[in-house]
Amino acid sequence: MTELYCDILPRPNGWIFLLDGTQSPVYPSHRLAVEAARAKADQIRDKKGAIVLRQQDLTGRMRKLSSGHISLRTVGA
Numbered sequence: 001m002t003e004l005y006c007d008i009l010p011r012p013n014g015w016i017f018l019l020d021g022t023q024s025p026v027y028p029s030h031r032l033a034v035e036a037a038r039a040k041a042d043q044i045r046d047k048k049g050a051i052v053l054r055q056q057d058l059t060g061r062m063r064k065l066s067s068g069h070i071s072l073r074t075v076g077a
Helices: 030-048
Strands: 003-011 014-019 050-056 062-065
Touching: 003 030, 003 062, 014 030, 030 050
Parallel strands: 003 050
Antiparallel strands: 003 014, 050 062
16 A cells, blocks of 8 residues: 655744645644644545655654654654
């Protein structure tokens, strides 16, 4: 199954997500951006394959978000 990455990224005025080459609107909080990204991922999951939510850590690496809950904590490598 194909994995598609959905990246949660900070912006000067909030947070966005990038999914399938498309940028979301700006959300005022990290939590709202993650919730919107998960909702969008649920809409396209069957057509595109597995969706992996990631965010950039302080070293600049992209890390998977925990699938159990919305958190700034990251898992994986």
